[in-house]
Amino acid sequence: MTNNTYSDFRLYKRLLLQARPYRLHIAGIMVLNLVLIPLTLLTPLPLKIAVDSAIGSQPLPRFLDIITPDVFSRSPTSVLLLAICLLVIITLLLYLRGFGSSLLETYTGEKLVLSFRAELFRYVQRLSLSYHDKTGTSDSTYRIQYDAPSIQWVAVQGIIPFITSLFSLVGMIYVTALIDLQLATVALAVSPVLFLITQVFRHRIRREWSSIKKVETRVLSVVQEVMSALRIVKAFGQEDREEDRFLRHSHDSVKGQMRIAFIRGEFDVLIGLTIALGTAAALFIGVRHVQAGVLTLGNLLMVMAYLAQLYGPLQTISRKVGDLQASLASAERAFRLLDETQDVVEKNNARTLSRAAGGIAFKDMSFAYPDRPPVLRNISYDVSPGTRVGIVGATGAGKTTLISLLTRFYDPTEGSIQLDGTDLRDYKLKDLRAQFAIVLQEPVLFSTTIAENIAYGRPDAGPEDIVEAAKLAGAHDFITALPDGYETQVGERGMTLSGGERQRIALARAFLKDAPILILDEPTSSVDIKTEAVIIEALERLMHERTTFIISHRLSTLANCDVLLLIEDGCLAAVYSDVATALKEFAAFDNEGRITLLETTDAPACDN
Ligand SMILES: Nc1ncnc2c1ncn2[C@@H]1O[C@H](COP(=O)(O)OP(=O)(O)O)[C@@H](O)[C@H]1O
Ligand SMILES: [Mg+2]
Structure with missing residues (x-):
């Protein structure tokens, strides 16, 4: 990207390109503006005729004499009448021009802004998370809401008067x-x-x-x-x-x-x-x-x-x-x-994918956030379809980062990740992301009805499907107990529901999406033990026959995994296939069943 030198020429060129679909409208505004010049020049004409030809005895101006019938030039009364008619007509034309021009300007300006905003919004949504992590949401909001309208000032209120002048x-x-x-x-x-x-x-x-x-x-x-x-x-x-x-x-x-x-x-x-x-x-x-x-x-x-x-x-x-x-x-x-x-780009000839089997392979994969030291280093591991993979590790070890790479929120800086034997970067992004259902620690709900929140990943789902998913997620009972049931509006970000309720709606969403791979990032860490039991039961159903990655600090949540990966300092420090023994071996449990990782030896874990 260039820094401070966006030359005016380039800027105008881009603005004009942006305004291209409305070139006819803009030409129309221009014509209406130019019409103003002769109209203004004509304004003093009736007065001149009244003074010179009605009161005085000079002939009418040449061009009027030619276009008006002879009767007008005979008596002073008819000349006066002509002057009055002209006055009314010219004034009317002036105001009609103003009316038309302001309508057309508003229409063109607003349409221009709308299409520009839509383009910015579309693009911003597709920009990588690295970009948004770095710049923050207000910057994008400001550019879309307050900077985009500039296009109408430049095109309509700026360039046109400039050209008429x-x-x-x-x-x-x-x-x-x-x-x-x-x-x-x-x-x-x-x-x-x-x-x-x-x-x-x-x-x-x-x-x-x-x-x-x-x-x-x-x-x-x-x-x-x-x-x-x-x-x-x-x-x-x-x-x-x-x-x-x-x-x-x-x-x-x-x-x-x-x-x-x-x-x-x-x-x-x-x-x-x-x-x-x-x-x-x-x-x-x-x-x-x-x-x-x-x-x-x-x-x-x-x-x-x-x-x-x-x-x-x-x-x-x-x-x-x-x-x-x-x-x-x-x-x-x-x-x-x-x-x-866009850091995460789709290849031109990207592969389509309808439903993956769910095999994931990390191939000597490393990752660093932009301008930061590496977060994940040399991770190599194969997950066969249908495996339940538990991921444990201290806070900040890189667990969330690891699973963010699966959906290509970021791309590995070295090595690769494969899905069913093909590099993630070779698939179409939309197809790839359709293979994953994600449940996060803090579920995200939108300010709409519960039904629509559940159907977020499949807007075409019928009411029966939504109820079915809610039942599987253990959410049906509390939803029907709400005054409006499935039509209940949840507040912004679901603030009117409890953490456990939000989490079950998020689970229902995952059920409805029915993706072959499931990603669960500490799904039970913000709920109490009783709710956890309900959620774990639902999770059990959800994980059935799906490749699952589950990050957790809770013994109960991890107990049914096929394999445990221990991430330490961004490295795959150990793989445990005997999960029950492993949990005992490296963890001490507090009375809520949370895993407390023991301090490992002082030798760095990633000397491989
Ligand atoms: N968006 C980000 N930009 C830069 N650094 C990040 C970002 N997200 C996480 N990190 C850093 O990466 C490391 C791993 O974070 P994370 O994957 O969230 O750990 P975990 O989920 O294991 O607690 C941490 O040191 C964290 O500070
Ligand atoms: Mg995390």
């Missing part, structure tokens, strides 16, 4: 040049100066905006973090401290906004000054020309009036460039998200 600028230059070429040249000499000033300030403003966006992301992440851990914050009574943290970051944002206001102020003063200098020069030369008799006084006055108008679009263009910087900084952030490389 260019058009009127060219027109006015032409008219001025017809009257006095030298004057026009002098007047235009300010353009390069304006351009230079704009260049300098553009960069400064953009830099400020980029840093404001970062600060604002931090503010958002404080809010998100606190809201998702509100219980802890309240329990520890740290509301004031969090508020301080919030205010501190917010103050940084205020300071940044003030710096931008200051820079914008300087910028405006410089632009105004340059234009004043241009006007002064034109005035000086103009007066000299009048004195020398080259230019009439009337023409000088007219040129000065045109100059005032000429500088209008120039000023708009410079201002727009300043205004656009916030949007461009945002657009750049949004595009950078799309530039993030």
